[in-house]
Amino acid sequence: xxxxxxxxxxxxxxxxxxxxxxxxxxxxxxxxxxxxxxxxxxxxxxxxxxxxxxxxxxxxxxxxxxxxxxxxxxxxxxxxxxxxxxxxxxxxxxxxxxxxxxxxxxxxxxxxxxxxxxxxxxxxxxxxxxxxxxxxxxxxxxxxxxxxxxxxxxxxxxxxxxxxxxxxxxxxxxxxxxxxxxxxxxxxxxxxxxxxxxxxxxxxxxxxxxxxxxxxxxxxxxxxxxxxxxxxxxxxxxxxxxxxxxxxxxxxxxxxxxxxxxxxxxxxxxxxxxxxxxxxxxxxxxxxxxxxxxxxxxxxxxxxxxxxxxxxxxxxxxxxxxxxxxxxxxxxxxxxxxxxxxxxxxxxxxxxxxxxxxxxxxxxxxxxxxxxxxxxxxxxxxxxxxxxxxxxxxxxxxxxxxxxxxxxxxxxxxxxxx
Amino acid sequence: xxxxxxxxxxxxxxxxxxxxxxxxxxxxxxxxxxxxxxxxxxxxxxxxxxxxxxxxxxxxxxxxxxxxxxxxxxxxxxxxxxxxxxxxxxxxxxxxxxxxxxxxxxxxxxxxxxxxxxxxxxxxxxxxxxxxxxxxxxxxxxxxxxxxxxxxxxxxxxxxxxxxxxxxxxxxxxxxxxxxxxxxxxxxxxxxxxxxxxxxxxxxxxxxxxxxxxxxxxxxxxxxxxxxxxxxxxxxxxxxxxxxxxxxxxxxxxxxxxxxxxxxxxxxxxxxxxxxxxxxxxxxxxxxxxxxxxxxxxxxxxxxxxxxxxxxxxxxxxxxxxxxxxxxxxxxxxxxxxxxxxxxxxxxxxxxxxxxxxxxxxxxxxxxxxxxxxxxxxxxxxxxxxxxxxxxxxxxxxxxxxxxxxxxxxxxxxxxxx
Numbered sequence: 142x143x144x145x146x147x148x149x150x151x152x153x154x155x156x157x158x159x160x161x162x163x164x165x166x167x168x169x170x171x172x173x174x175x176x177x178x179x180x181x182x183x184x185x186x187x188x189x190x191x192x193x194x195x196x197x198x199x200x201x202x203x204x205x206x207x208x209x210x211x212x213x214x215x216x217x218x219x220x221x222x223x224x225x226x227x228x229x230x231x232x233x234x235x236x237x238x239x240x241x242x243x244x245x246x247x248x249x250x251x252x253x254x255x256x257x258x259x260x261x262x263x264x265x266x267x268x269x270x271x272x273x274x275x276x277x278x279x280x281x282x283x284x285x286x287x288x289x290x291x292x293x294x295x296x297x298x299x300x301x302x303x304x305x306x307x308x309x310x311x312x313x314x315x316x317x318x319x320x321x322x323x324x325x326x327x328x329x330x331x332x333x334x335x336x337x338x339x340x341x342x343x344x345x346x347x348x349x350x351x352x353x354x355x356x357x358x359x360x361x362x363x364x365x366x367x368x369x370x371x372x373x374x375x376x377x378x379x380x381x382x383x384x385x386x387x388x389x390x391x392x393x394x395x396x397x398x399x400x401x402x403x404x405x406x407x408x409x410x411x412x413x414x415x416x417x418x419x420x421x422x423x424x425x426x427x428x429x430x431x432x433x434x435x436x437x438x439x440x441x442x443x444x445x446x447x448x449x450x451x452x453x454x455x456x457x458x459x460x461x462x463x464x465x466x467x468x469x470x471x472x473x474x475x476x477x478x479x480x481x482x483x484x485x486x487x488x489x490x491x492x493x494x495x496x497x498x499x500x501x502x503x504x505x506x507x508x509x510x511x512x513x514x515x516x517x518x519x520x521x522x523x524x525x526x527x528x529x530x531x532x533x534x535x536x537x538x539x540x541x542x543x544x545x546x547x548x549x550x551x552x553x554x555x556x557x558x559x
Numbered sequence: 560x561x562x563x564x565x566x567x568x569x570x571x572x573x574x575x576x577x578x579x580x581x582x583x584x585x586x587x588x589x590x591x592x593x594x595x596x597x598x599x600x601x602x603x604x605x606x607x608x609x610x611x612x613x614x615x616x617x618x619x620x621x622x623x624x625x626x627x628x629x630x631x632x633x634x635x636x637x638x639x640x641x642x643x644x645x646x647x648x649x650x651x652x653x654x655x656x657x658x659x660x661x662x663x664x665x666x667x668x669x670x671x672x673x674x675x676x677x678x679x680x681x682x683x684x685x686x687x688x689x690x691x692x693x694x695x696x697x698x699x700x701x702x703x704x705x706x707x708x709x710x711x712x713x714x715x716x717x718x719x720x721x722x723x724x725x726x727x728x729x730x731x732x733x734x735x736x737x738x739x740x741x742x743x744x745x746x747x748x749x750x751x752x753x754x755x756x757x758x759x760x761x762x763x764x765x766x767x768x769x770x771x772x773x774x775x776x777x778x779x780x781x782x783x784x785x786x787x788x789x790x791x792x793x794x795x796x797x798x799x800x801x802x803x804x805x806x807x808x809x810x811x812x813x814x815x816x817x818x819x820x821x822x823x824x825x826x827x828x829x830x831x832x833x834x835x836x837x838x839x840x841x842x843x844x845x846x847x848x849x850x851x852x853x854x855x856x857x858x859x860x861x862x863x864x865x866x867x868x869x870x871x872x873x874x875x876x877x878x879x880x881x882x883x884x885x886x887x888x889x890x891x892x893x894x895x896x897x898x899x900x901x902x903x904x905x906x907x908x909x910x911x912x913x914x915x916x917x918x919x920x921x922x923x924x925x926x927x928x929x930x931x932x933x934x935x936x937x938x939x940x941x942x943x944x945x946x947x948x949x950x951x952x953x954x955x956x957x958x959x960x961x962x963x964x965x966x967x968x969x970x971x972x973x974x975x976x977x
Contacts (some may be wrong), residue, residue: 200824
């Protein structure tokens with residue numbers, strides 16, 4: 142039997158267009174991965190009557206109702222008391238929740254006031270999940286064999302409670318079908334091109350396997366979803382299909398599943414015991430930011446010189462002033478000198494250097510907005526390329542950053558393993 | 560009378576977590592600005608029965624139903640024929656739509672095939688809106704004084720049809736009230752604390768004004784929504800209320816409405832003709848990245864030294880090696896020397912320096928994960944503070960970055976205007 146979920150999002154922010162609902166997509170992906178399909182997503186305001194009606198309708202439609210939002214300490218947040226009313230439940234002080242709230246406030250030297258204390262009042266007919274990322278606990282209700290879980294709408298809190306409590310508990314309660322996903326991550330070509338290379342592969346896919354193309358910012362993720370067999374059978378089927386895909390599109394694949402370029406590059410550097418530095422102009426620190434989001438990056442990453450101004454390129458990175466004048470700051474000559482300069486200054490084996498025109502202004506007929514030069518220096522050589530991304534400022538910055546990491550990945554792959 | 564809308568999104572992509580629903584937020588903002596409130600947003604799959612039920616329920620609840628998605632030419636898209644069934648309407652060829660589709664295909668050298676010709680079949684009980692951005696027309700149905708509009712889900716097509724046809728037609732059909740929003744952006748304290756400071760203010764709010772608290776990552780946005788009077792009256796009411804709020808919580812307010820810290824700081828620097836550099840350790844370039852997302856940042860931002868390794872702090876920023884050993888890299892002494900070093904090296908008026916333990920490892924009993932020292936150097940003085948954020952790695956990096964920009968903002972405000 143298929144287990145169906147409805148996600149209910151409570152709060153004005155989405156209804157007035159102030160924020161985009163990213164929670165639901167995140168939850169839907171986690172649920173699908175666990176073999177639970179999402180039947181409906183409903184967004185409503187903090188309105189008692191509307192909440193009561195919507196919750197009842199959802200429990201009539203589906204097996205599991207996941208509610209997010211409306212759990213803040215202030216008076217406009219009414220989800221908790223409305224759910225207590227719905228389940229004919231009274232609010233009682235939960236000592237475990239109170240203790241966790243108190244502890245976290247203490248660490249931050251904040252006084253516990255009545256509003257925050259109120260967060261530890263929990264309906265007596267639910268199981269409370271301590272929220273280690275905020276103050277409002279998760280609440281698990283059961284009624285007529287169905288489940289309703291209420292969680293805060295703050296993404297980090299919702300995600301923590303989903304991963305630590307909700308998904309594991311749903312897996313315990315329901316017999317879920319086997320679903321397995323396998324995602325190949327590609328960079329450097331277009332969806333339509335990949336579809337062409339995979340045309341015959343797709344036609345021959347067994348009926349219980351689906352292939353989805355998920356493009357975003359120069360990247361295309363290819364996700365295989367297989368359903369129904371035993372876990373073991375699905376794994377070996379996906380192993381075989383992955384191999385067939387790699388034969389066709391391997392040159393564009395940089396990783397699998399949840400990999401990121403910054404993790405892959407970090408792993409390659411760690412394995413080879415080499416170090417990295419960066420010299421960024423138009424990307425303004427984004428490459429450095431991505432690299433340092435990886436825990437333990439300090440083992441291989443020494444730092445960066447963000448040379449936004451030309452004088453910084455010249456003075457701090459040793460770029461020739463004459464070359465800046467002759468070729469311009471966005472040129473092969475300058476970006477190669479930036480890479481050489483930063484690897485010398487910061488004493489690293491590898492270096493990435495980027496110089497480009499992010500826009501919206503600064504473009505010329507010869508060098509339009511979106512023109513970016515990228516150099517990757519290794520102990521053996523320097524690989525330099527010019528790109529014309531030609532999108533918005535943010536898109537240009539993002540594409541340049543990811544492209545530079547992919548270039549470094551290729552250089553590292555060649556030098557480490559061949 | 561308040562005019563209420565429901566947005567219905569049809570399609571699998573959101574329900575399996577493949578894409579985030581950005582359409583609804585965009586539509587909600589446009590509708591709110593026009594004085595139409597969104598009562599509910601509902602997302603469902605391409606399923607005939609579920610579509611019929613959801614449309615009926617929506618028409619029972621609200622005055623206007625806006626449906627997006629499920630209008631592609633392929634057989635899995637069933638919205639049009641299901642709506643025709645719902646309205647007891649037959650599909651007839653619409654010459655105007657066909658002509659427009661034909662024209663656009665010609666421009667792109669694409670052959671008109673039966674699938675695409677099918678896009679010009681329109682229910683006879685609706686008014687069709689020619690889609691200049693794609694092939695599926697918009698469809699405006701009226702029933703019992705209520706309106707249902709169906710639009711494609713492709714953002715550029717939906718937006719085009721909304722702006723050119725739907726919003727203007729709704730304004731003609733309904734007498735709409737004025738709605739105005741005013742958002743104050745705060746940093747540096749908690750929702751519950753702000754609620755305490757605003758307790759009496761909130762109690763005295765007129766009944767047609769609502770105050771909402773929207774927290775995210777150390778920031779709390781406070782949004783006033785006023786409805787009903789003339790535009791001019793609402794503006795002067797919100798001006799007065801904003802002033803009253805500023806008297807109570809002004810010290811935490813960094814901006815209004817869509818402002819960002821990086822824009823505000825950039826504006827202050829530009830106005831005063833001063834320059835900025837940064838020296839980042841644990842934030843790894845995020846501050847620099849934020850600053851350079853603002854177009855024209857090169858006018859005031861010269862660059863950064865990301866000194867992830869201690870040797871880079873010492874060699875490139877002139878931090879005393881003895882102090883690094885004595886006080887540790889995460890200390891007042893080191894972060895102040897980083898700020899001094901980078902402003903000297905990059906010849907800037909102002910500098911931000913950050914050193915901390917982002918985690919998950921590297922914490923000690925005296926300096927737990929999340930401990931961050933931040934220094935802001937101005938021509939007049941250096942302001943230094945220690946924070947213990949104590950969240951996840953990403954949360955620590957993000958909070959440290961925003962906190963440093965807020966500290967700089969305060970220093971700039973004091974020195975520019977007092």
